[in-house]
Structures are given as structure tokens and as C-alpha cells.
Amino acid sequence: MNKFILLITSVILFSCKGNSEKEFENFSLSISNQNFNYNLESGVFQIPAINFVDTIKLNKVEKNKISKSFYKYQIDTLNGEKLILPKKPIIMPDFRDLIIVKIKNIEKSKLIISNQIETKSDLNNIENGICKFNEDLIEILSKNPDFKDCMNILKSNYKNIPPSM
16 A cells, blocks of 8 residues: 555656646746846847857756746736836836747747836736746846856946947
8 A cells, every 4th residue: 555655656746747847848938138138948148248148058957946937927828018117207227127938939928027126016916926937037047057157247247238238
């Protein structure tokens, strides 16, 4: 009986693990702002202002965390362009993060998030979920050594990057 329970538990765990890895393959993300562009699917990271290009590889754990957050905040259900702005007046320039979501190689949504959002209490549930997904994504990426290296290059060259980028 114990062997049967162990077998059933193992099958469930392996099937759940396989699904989370497979789910990441169903969608692709690109994240960009005025300073950089990063395509998570291809791994290409660019800083256009200094003609810098590198490749960032995500491991399975990072992909699974991104996938989990993607589905947790129901990013897969969003369509079209979603612009998340603070409810208070915006101070110009308003720098924004752009996340392009593709499902099965078809662009499904563009999520545009202002960097001036200080409190999420004014946001509706969808906007709040988008912001939390963006925060999770940045947190996961910021722990990746390749991404850290690229961000350090960006920071070291920041004085050379025009503000319009």
C-alpha cells in the first residue's frame, strides 16, 4: 500500500513539473524600456544607444518562476494594449516598461507600465496583477548572473545613453 501511495505521489509530482516547463513554451515575452530590449525567448539583450548585444540564458527554475507568475496574474487572458498609469498627474518624462506577450508566436498583448506608480491601491485588479507580474519578472531576472552583467554594462554606460532611449 505504501509503495502504491509513493507511486501515485511521484506521478503527480512529475506531471506537475512537466506542465510548468511546457507552459513556458506556450508563450514568449519581451521586456523593454528606454534603455534596453530583452527577448526572453531568444535570450537577446540589446542596449541600442551603445550598440551592445548579448545573450542571456534562463535556467529551468527561472523559467518556471516566470511561468508561475504569468499564469498566477492571468497575463495569458489579456488582449490588446494595457496602459498602466498612476492616478496622480504624471511628471514628464514618464519612463515606462513595455512587456510584449506572444502566445504561439502571435502577439496577444502589450503591457505598458509607468515607472511613476508609487501605490497600487488606486489600480484595479487587472492593473494590479500586471504590476505584480512586472515586479516578479524583474526580481527573477535581477538574480540571473547574465542579466546582472548586462545591467552593470548599462549602468556603467548610462552617461552615454541619450534620455530618449
